[in-house]
Amino acid sequence: MMRSMRHTWEISTASSGPEALGILGREPFDVVVTDMRMPGMDGAQLLAEVKKRYPEIVRIVLSGQSDREMILKSVRPAHQYLAKPCSDEILKSAIERSCRLKDLLAKKCLKQLVSRIDSIPSLPDLYLEILEELESPYTSIHKIGSIISQDIGMTAKILQLVNSAFFGFRRHISGPTEAVELLGLETIKALVLSLQIFCQLDPARLNKFNLERIWLHSLATGKFAKIIATAEKLDRVTVNDAFMAGMLHDAGKIILAVNLPKVYQETIKSAQSGEVSLVAAERQTFGVTHAEVGAYLFALWGLPFPIVEAVAFHHAPQSCPQQELGILTAVYVGNSLEKLLHEGEGADWQPDQSYLSELNVLHKLPVWQALCHQSVAEGGEHGA
Numbered sequence: 445m446m447r448s449m450r451h452t453w454e455i456s457t458a459s460s461g462p463e464a465l466g467i468l469g470r471e472p473f474d475v476v477v478t479d480m481r482m483p484g485m486d487g488a489q490l491l492a493e494v495k496k497r498y499p500e501i502v503r504i505v506l507s508g509q510s511d512r513e514m515i516l517k518s519v520r521p522a523h524q525y526l527a528k529p530c531s532d533e534i535l536k537s538a539i540e541r542s543c544r545l546k547d548l549l550a551k552k553c554l555k556q557l558v559s560r561i562d563s564i565p566s567l568p569d570l571y572l573e574i575l576e577e578l579e580s581p582y583t584s585i586h587k588i589g590s591i592i593s594q595d596i597g598m599t600a601k602i603l604q605l606v607n608s609a610f611f612g613f614r615r616h617i618s619g620p621t622e623a624v625e626l627l628g629l630e631t632i633k634a635l636v637l638s639l640q641i642f643c644q645l646d647p648a649r650l651n652k653f654n655l656e657r658i659w660l661h662s663l664a665t666g667k668f669a670k671i672i673a674t675a676e677k678l679d680r681v682t683v684n685d686a687f688m689a690g691m692l693h694d695a696g697k698i699i700l701a702v703n704l705p706k707v708y709q710e711t712i713k714s715a716q717s718g719e720v721s722l723v724a725a726e727r728q729t730f731g732v733t734h735a736e737v738g739a740y741l742f743a744l745w746g747l748p749f750p751i752v753e754a755v756a757f758h759h760a761p762q763s764c765p766q767q768e769l770g771i772l773t774a775v776y777v778g779n780s781l782e783k784l785l786h787e788g789e790g791a792d793w794q795p796d797q798s799y800l801s802e803l804n805v806l807h808k809l810p811v812w813q814a815l816c817h818q819s820v821a822e823g824g825e826h827g828a
């Protein structure tokens with residue numbers, strides 16, 4: 445399938461997992477594409493090994509639909525799944541997308557910036573424990589609840605949040621098991637990650653940065669992204685990823701605000717004076733934007749590829765190599781609609797019309813807007 449690309453890419457093929465590992469040991473590679481079912485070492489085992497030995501290599505798995513749930517349940521050894529049968533166009537574009545994102549995150553100024561940063565949130569152990577528990581055939585909501593309850597700090601934050609007006613439950617939720625039951629595991633997973641980012645960092649270092657506003661904005665963007673993905677009947681995994689990407693999309697702002705408080709404050713101020721957008725001001729100051737900083741963190745955390753991509757391009761969806769209605773669209777529109785709702789019609793937060801018309805969805809914008817507004821009016825029960 446990839447023969448036509450042999451002048452553009454250097455391609456090696458292997459007929460088994462061990463042979464692939466042998467080739468990887470001899471020279472550097474950017475991307476590995478593997479089948480799932482192979483004799484001896486299967487695709488998941490191969491990718492787990494690749495992840496361990498060469499974490500920077502992008503991992504793509506080609507698999508039958510029946511394997512999908514199984515792979516998703518494992519600790520996501522792959523960045524991306526492609527269903528078989530898969531056309532050469534889809535495979536080519538998946539590889540190109542991965543390389544584009546990899547290049548974006550490998551930018552010299554991003555690396556330089558990250559080297560100036562001393563406080564990068566770590567992937568919460570609790571998140572990994574939940575993922576691991578999900579692998580077990582004997583898992584239950586009760587078990588997940590009891591894993592969460594062992595982390596007292598996180599439990600308190602989750603309960604405070606689910607009992608807040610944002611979720612709008614009429615009764616008081618008293619324990620993590622009940623929270624998992626009512627919100628669903630995917631929402632809980634997204635909350636664990638975002639609470640980690642918002643709470644692990646020292647608020648005393650934030651200067652005048654408005655953390656509360658970003659938190660509410662992130663929650664609402666996650667909710668809106670989920671509403672849009674649901675309205676478009678995207679599959680369950682995509683809907684959940686849209687929620688998570690929406691919750692996490694502005695994490696880069698927090699990393700910048702905590703680590704470089706003075707410089708970032710000045711950057712925000714210069715943007716507020718109205719001459720340039722925040723993203724343009726960030727690029728002037730740091731050479732990169734909060735979108736790329738956030739995506740860098742999530743790539744480091746090994747979050748699913750479409751989430752990293754949506755975070756990376758949430759201010760420039762047209763730069764994304766893959767132009768399709770998906771997680772990025774949901775997050776981009778959700779982000780804009782939340783800004784519009786919060787800052788009023790005067791603010792320049794209308795989603796880019798040319799992007800939406802190229803996707804053939806411009807006419808859907810009023811419908812999405814109505815659904816999002818309705819969810820706000822009714823309180824939380826819709827979205828999250």
Ligand SMILES: [Fe+2]
Pocket residue numbers: 693694734735758759
């Ligand atoms: Fe943003």
Ligand SMILES: [Fe+2]
Pocket residue numbers: 661665693694779
């Ligand atoms: Fe945002």
